[in-house]
Amino acid sequence: MFVLKFGGTSVAHAENIKKVTAIVRAKAATGKTIVVVSALGGVTDALLRCGTLAAQGDATYKESLQALTQRHLDTIRELLPLTAQSGVLSRIMQQCHEVEDLCNGIFLLGEFSDRTKDKILSFGELLSSQIIAAFWAATELPCQWVDSREVIRTDSQFTRAVVDFKTTNEQIKQLVSNSQAQVLLAPGFVAANEAGVTTTLGRGGSDYTAAIFGAAVDAEEVEIWTDVSGMMTADPRLVSNAKPIAQISYQEAMELSHFGAKVIYPPTIQPLLQKNIPVWVKNTFAPQDYGTVIKAEAEQNGNTIRGISSINKIALLSLEGSSMVGIPGFSKRLFEALAANSINVILITQASSEHSICVGVDELLASRAKAAVDNAFSYEIEMGKVNPLVVENGLSIIALVGDNMKSHAGTSGKMFGAMGRNGVNIRAIAQGSSERNISAVIASSDVKKAVNVLHEAFFETTYKQLNVYIIGTGNVGGKLLAQIQQQAGYLQQHLRLQVRVVGLANSRKMVFNDNGLELGNWQEQLGNGEPMSLQGYVDIIRQKNLRNSVFVDVTANADVAGVYDQLLERSISVVACNKIACSSPYVRYRKLKDLSREYNAAFHFETNVGASLPIIGTINDLLRSGDEVQKMQAVLSGTLNFVFNNYDATRSFAQVVRDAQNEGYTEPDPRLDLSGTDVARKIMILAREAGEQLEMEDITNVSFMPESCMQGSVEDFYAEMERQEPHFKALYEAASKEGKKLKFVAHYQGGKAKVGLQHIDPAHDFFHLYGKDNIVLFYTNRYTDQPMVVKGAGAGAEVTASGVFADIIRAARI
Ligand code: ADP
Ligand code: ASP
């Protein structure tokens, strides 16, 4: 004997019902089969809405009912041949009128009791099952329609009735033994009390109906046919990467469903577990997929946990007070007060100080709970020994489930580490001694992020998703986007990293796409984006609250550098090639570094100095390994190096500077480079990274530029440089007549830094420095006589973009 249950989507309309029919036909050919069906998808909600509207005196329920009736009649017309339609049409129509009469009554009375609710909602399953029975009769799949209300006996707790298994089992057994039919078809969800009044088993209860039938007849197996290919590692609506679980134990399935995995109604497992009946979860729309089998012993598959689930709309109730410590019976009184008011407790925690007890309950019950508990402890509250119950709303529970957790140390460390890195604040924690479940209470707004972060942390087969927001689409930004696009496949395959650009902005427009922008035509998407507002961009990023978010600043804009704190304090990493933040007053630089540490968010800016050369990273490594930087000598301006390498007084100095700008080697305003300010900023950043509290004023800058060049616009600057050509020529000749080269050098030692033009002789490390190369010599406690040297291209959009890209990847690994 088999029991098959088909959910709302599986029977949503004629086309799906035909798919269901094929599945049942195949199964029935192998043995006697009981089929349980839900209401057509969405009908239960629609019926509930009609009753609620009517109770509120809103007559629009009539239109909704009309549409519902029409939907059922249309389904019949589509399924059945004309000749077979009339009987079932009139029966269904009549029952729809009955629903209407009930709603009219509710409208007049202004009252929608739980008992009436059950009566109205029961029509969903009653109608669907009768339509399907009529269709099967017409397609030579004869079946016996069974009214579940005649066999499933419950108490009178309407909307969530409790099954009387003794009577129910007897009635089902009798029904089945008296039946000759190969297929029995029953409505899910509905039942009746002793007096024959309709009850229901709770929302989602058709699964339970199947389990009740399955257990009563000792079925070989129960199959839950739904719209996904099994129980999955997480709710697929939250985690696009969720994977079906091939095998899972009864206990694990129960934990997952109790903690929110909607795919199975929680009470379903219990009756089947007792009889050791396997449960399959299968996909009506992909019947060939393996699905999930729930059974007593599920094989371990190498993962520490089996799945992750979450429940929303939780309220945390905290009872605190000095008189609680060491006094037995306190928790008893708390739980008694809750139980007496039918408040179900979902999670409990008590710290060993016994100073407070926290319980998680359904948010809807929170105010009832507060009244009950405050009443129960009114004496202690009055005496000031216990505080009134504190209620916090807007919370959710997230749970990791797996039988295998008990044999693995470090699961909770991994769980809380992963959430902490993403700025998810944990309000309460519970772990049962079975070690099958670890639950944490978090803000509901963090649930999606938390489930995804945990999914990435625990399921090795999935990849980590990095959500990148880029600001700046100039030379470097454009190259960066091209590199990300080109490298996407490699990163996914080799680093299990999926880099998505989920936001892009320049000074005019901004655009977002949570699935990742199509990088092949970002220009067009950005062009169609919304008008840019920097604060708006930041607000949206914060509000989206995506996991592993990285904000990438490829501008040279001071306002953009001013928003980093707002991101870091939300645990959003910042990667900047913009030097403004790190060369701001020391307190600002320090604050950003501290925020990065405090909120576990990366703050990377390797490209502030020497494009993608490993300069800052090298200093960090030296310091981490216990070394100290004593002295740095460096050529840090790709621009100035390019200019002095190319200037030999045959073309004017101004023309060479213009070439550098055209090649993209200068700051947008080249005077920042020519004045030495940019080099001063860079050596300051390096000194700060080496542990020095340096300010710009502390750096001696011996400028080679005539003061007159530094006034007016960029064009005035070029014109004035042409006029000053003799000055530049003299600088060049002074060096070249001694066989030396001009280099703009930065020097740091003993807390002091200076930058300026120097004559470099052929024996010096700096002499053979070509094009736009940079070089840094590090003298440290370990590198005393011979410095450690880092040298290579220190400017250019392509290399800068690659440095930014590397920082982004680094941010993923914090
Ligand atoms: P039915 O109408 O067939 O009973 P439900 O909507 O009640 O279907 O349950 C199936 C849905 O449960 C899926 O479409 C999926 O969105 C959701 N779901 C939540 N958590 C899980 C999970 N861990 N595995 C599979 N599905 C889940
Ligand atoms: N139709 C009911 C509901 O939507 C029962 C079910 O589908 O399982 O809750």
Ligand code: MG
């Ligand atoms: Mg369901």
